[in-house]
Amino acid sequence: MAGATLTLDNPLFANFLFYAGVVLIKTCLMSILTARYRNKNKAYMTDEDCRALRQRTGADVKPTRNDPDVERVRGCHHNDLENVIPFVLIGLLYILTDPNPWYAKMHFRIFTVARLFHSVAYLKPLPQPSRALGWLLGYIVTLSMGVSVVMSGVM
Amino acid sequence: MAGATLTLDNPLFANFLFYAGVVLIKTCLMSILTARYRNKNKAYMTDEDCRALRQRTGADVKPTRNDPDVERVRGCHHNDLENVIPFVLIGLLYILTDPNPWYAKMHFRIFTVARLFHSVAYLKPLPQPSRALGWLLGYIVTLSMGVSVVMSGVM
């Protein structure tokens, strides 16, 4: 079990730090993009946001949940929450099962590239099945690690 | 503190690996079920998905967010995200507070059974209060561990 620790001395953990950090920050950045489209399209969700806009600019808008730009970014953000968070949690447990390091690193790299591609495909949007393939690749990575975790566990 | 480590040598952690892996994989599987209902009911969320369907089959559909089957699965998935992710995070911290192992294992087991039952109750659906009870049981487990975590912590 020598290698299976969560310390910077473990090269696999140092590797995970980078990729987990990237996909988590990427997920968080979607909030900024949502805020930008809300401001640009004046598509706010609450009364107090509409009131603040009115006081600032005099524009009179009602709360909405149907702006296509905002909903597209939110859909992308929500898909990240559904996929990136389980990846990070399962990945953290997976490192502790002492997997083959090369094989484990490929999991982290493929997931990260797949999710970055998924976001581009979702936001641009690229024609399907681009988004679906980006999602599927990341999903398979997470399930593959998840099966290792469950099989290393004790009922 | 000898037992309170995240390694396979710690029987409690090995136990957690199994249950956390099961509930995380269970959560991820909801994506597959959502996709199946979207295809079956032709209930897509984006323009590019509708376009891909049209090119494949000639069927002309508009994006929708109101398909009852899809929304039910999404509701179940969302409830998992709200409950399973905090359970795994709090559970991981809880192990490190060196709890009584038998007591801790019962937490993990009860949560897992309760959430599997919750999903069946949500998707079938079983008459209430089935779903509510499944949810409540898992919720109490998470809060119980959460209180231990906060009380072991230092402000």
Place this chain on the structure above:
Amino acid sequence: MAGATLTLDNPLFANFLFYAGVVLIKTCLMSILTARYRNKNKAYMTDEDCRALRQRTGADVKPTRNDPDVERVRGCHHNDLENVIPFVLIGLLYILTDPNPWYAKMHFRIFTVARLFHSVAYLKPLPQPSRALGWLLGYIVTLSMGVSVVMSGVM
């Protein structure tokens, strides 16, 4: 690397336990508030919930997703999931990069205070930019830790 471990012997981890526990419990408590408003406003999401109400009280209601009170609490809960979960994950990785303890503790404290204020501002609601500032402060903390994590990692 002596200090960078996830054990109660590490004062920084003991500190994190407290703050991560508080914000996770706070997030989970939103479910209770949602349930309370659903019952108070008879605003249920599923047919079986409406049926249970009918059997209990004779009241005949249809499923709805447009109750303003319920949607406000759900918006607050969703915002917590988007922000608190990444904070806890990134925070856990951040501890393992052996940061300056005082600096790290300030991150945890500021985040927790900012998120508690965000919830008050969202639920009351306070006039903007109260909620926006609460969100922004927590967001900056998470990104700051995230950058440290990525820079400590190895591509």
